Amino acid sequence: MHPGRGGEPVKRLAGKIAVVTGGGSGIGAAVARAFAREGAEVAICGRRAQALEATREAIASAGGIAVAVPADLTRREDVACLVEAIRERFGRLDVLVNNAGILGAHAPIAEYPEDAWDVVVAANLTAVFRLTKAALPLMPHGGSIINVSSSVGRIGRAGWGAYSVSKFGVEGLSQVLADELRERGIRVNTVNPGGTRTAMRAAAYPDEDSLTLPSPDDVTPIFVYLASDESLDVTGRAFDARGWTPSSVAAAAARLTSS
Template sequence: MTIRHRFTGRTALVTGAGSGIGRAVALAFAAEGANVVVAGRRREPLDETVDLIERAGGKALAVTADVSAAADIQAAVDAAVEHFGSLDVAVNNAGVFRGGASLTDLPEEDWHTQLDINLTGAFLALRAQVRRMRTQPSGGAIVNIASNIGVHRRAPGIAAYAATKAAVSVLTRGAALDHIADGVRINAVSPGPVDTSMSLRPGETEAGRAERMRTDAPLGRVSTVEEVAAAVLYLASDDAASTVGTDLVVDGGATA
C-alpha cells in the first residue's frame, strides 16, 4: 500500500472534530503528516481525538469553540497559527440536525439552532479562515461539509436542515469565486447517509437504516466516515489544485 504524505508540514483546522466525520477527517490529515487543530463545543471528545492522533505519532491541538460565535472561531484560527505557525487547510464540518417534524410543527428554536450552527457557523468560519490564509504566500484550501439532502434529495420532515445545507453549498460556490484570486481554494463535500448516529431517522435502528439503504442507494449501503474523509482530503490537497467551487457528492449513487 502506498503511504501518502500530502500534508506534511501543513496545519489543518477541523471543526466538529470530536466524533463522526470530523474525527475521521482529523485522523486522516494527521496520517498524511498534517498538524491538526480540532475544534468543537465539548472538550472531552476533542481530547479523545487528540489522543488518537498522538498515539499514532501525529501532532494535534484541541480548542473548545462554538462555530456560531465569531470570537470562538477566530480564537481557533489564532490558536492554529500560534501553535503550529500557519493555517493551510480548514474543514468546516460542525453541524446539527433537528428533524422528524413538518415545517409547521418545527419548534422555532430548532430552526434557529440549525441556522446558527450549520449556516452562520460556516460563514463565520470561512471569513476568519480566508482572512488568515490570504496573508500567506501559500494561500490555503477550505472544504465545507454540506449534504446531498440539501441539493438533490427529497426532504420530508427535514426542510429546515435541508435549507441550511443547500445554503452551505451555494455559499461555497460564491466564496470560492470571491477568493480564488486571494490564493484560497474553497470547495464542499456533500455526504449522503453516513455510518453515524446522525443518519438515523427518528426511531430508526441501524438495521432499519441498512434495509432502507439497500433500496435508497445503488451502492446498497451507507458511506463510511473514512470514505467521506478521503473526499475531503482530495479537495484539500494539491491533487485538486484546479478544483474550485465544486460540491463533491459522496452518497453511493443516491442522487445519480
C-alpha cells in the same frame, strides 16, 4: 500515502496546517485522523472537550500532531478564540474543513419550531460563514476550504426543515466564496458524505441497520484529495463522497471543458 522514490511512502499533506470542526466524533474525527496520517498538523474543535481529547490522543498515539480546541462556533467569541489559537500555534492555515453541524427537528415547515430553526441555521450555516471569514487572513498564500453538505442540501426533502435549508445555504455560500477567492488561490468545494455510520444518521433513521452503511473512515479519501495539492485546479465543485475516485474528477472536468 503515495509511493515515492525508492518505494518510500509520500505523505500527501506533509507540511500542511488543517482545521477540522466537529472533530470529536464521526466524520470530523475520521477526517482529522486521515489528515494526520498524511502528514498534516491538525487542529480539531467542537463543543465536547472529552471527545476532542480522545481524537487528539488517537492521532498522537499514531505518531501524528494534533491540538484540541473546545469551541461553540455559534458564539462569536469562541470563533475568535479558535482563530487566535491557530495563529499562535501555527501562524497560518492551509485547509479548513467546516464539518460541524446539528440535525434539528424533523417536522414540516408549517410546524417547525422557530427557536429550533434559529439554532440549526446558526450552527450549520452562520457558523460556517463566521469561521471562514475569520480564518481567511490566515490563508494569504492560498489553501483549501471544504464544506460538508448533504443530499438534502441539493434536493429538498419533506420533513428535513432547517437542516435541509441550512445545507442549501452552505452550497450557496461555497459557490460565492469559490468565485470570490479564486484569484487568491483559495479553492472552495463541498462534500456530501452520503449515508454514513454516525450518531446523527442514527438519530435521523433510528430503524436503519447502521452496519449497511459506510463508516466515517470510508468517506475520507475525497477530503484528503481536496486538501492536497492534487486538487489545486478544483474549486466551486459539489462532490459526493460515496463512489468517488480521482478518475471521476478527471472525467467530470473533461465534461465541463467540452460543454
